[in-house]
Amino acid sequence: MANLKTQEKTKAQSMGLHTETLTGKTQQKFFNPDEAENFFYWGTHDVDFNKRTELDVKEMDCITANKEIDNLMSQGFGTIVIKNPQGKHSLGVGILNKLNLIFEGSLGYFGVGSIDGPVVRINGRVGWSCAENMMAGKVVIEKNAGSCFGAAIRGGDLICKGSVGARTGIDQKGGTIIIGGDAGAFTGFMMQRGRIIILGDVGINLGDSMYDGTLYIGGKIGSFGSDAVESPMTKSDIDWIERKLKVAEIGQGFDISKITKVVSGKKLWNYDALEPTEKKGAI
């Protein structure tokens, strides 16, 4: 106790920071179970899927194009077709709305990142880190995707009908990634939660340093990464995969019995006294 009294203030404390009262962890005071039925976030646009428009982004930079998408949503357009994306980077990012978004062409890096809700269809290829940090919704890519596909996604369905590069689902914290073709090395690297289905082959170090989550591999596995282990398939797994493949519009007639299920061996779960609480909060 004596040590506590004589402890010097840190620089931040002497500047007047750290004075907030950290009482309680719950937010029950905000919670009302009788809340009215409302399916959309506060402040989002009320759009109609049947109201359709087209947007040619050939002469626009990504900021202008993204603002124009937002503008169209504010006018109630629920289906927007983007013409001539021409591999531009960061198109369709940060959409927190229900929307039917169609890209007629290919996207560059970081396409449709941080989205929360829309259904996106891309009729071409995508570059690195497509749908990075996606929160909810459905993204379908008709052709191939680059590396870091679905990096750090937290929810939703991310589907690539072709093949993907390395580090697919790196740092994944939720959601489902479905690949119709092959995947590169370090698939599911450091994943913490969520599911990845790959119907083709995967490269070396599958699920390296994964903390949690599940990988379902239909083809050959280059090698297992650190702490990734095989686990038996259950009926629940099979039913769920059948359902998801229908949602993804791929894998018709695929023999699910060939799938290998890979999970974390949990040998890397070495937290100090504080970390279990932090992990509970991080999921």
Add this chain to the structure above:
Amino acid sequence: MAKKKKNKNKKTKGQLGKKKETAREKMIGQSIGYRYDVNLLPDYKRITPFLKKYVEAMGWDDLNWLEDVHMGYEDDRPAVFDRNANGWVTIPKKIKLPNNQQDRDMIARELLVKFQMSPNHPLVDLKKAYLKF
């Protein structure tokens, strides 16, 4: 007949919540933060009418991001984690929960959607103050 003496020095297993430790917890000498299966896949036969309507309104084919939502615990009380507010939302006592984890998860999903889409959600004030476009 001699009475059996109670052993007063009997040690309580587990440090947090006095629960039985798992093999992994014994090995690392500490409790693991959650005691429910975070990888449990949803049973779609148990989906609630509210969730059906929500999925339909969003134009999705299934529970989508809600597949990762489960009924957990906060300070030994049922709670659901709200990733937007980065905190656990405790379930009010008046809501009686079934024993089946699948049914509990569906209730957690429904309550979480209602909570997140409410104008009383903590992020609404933040949006009002800081929303740029």
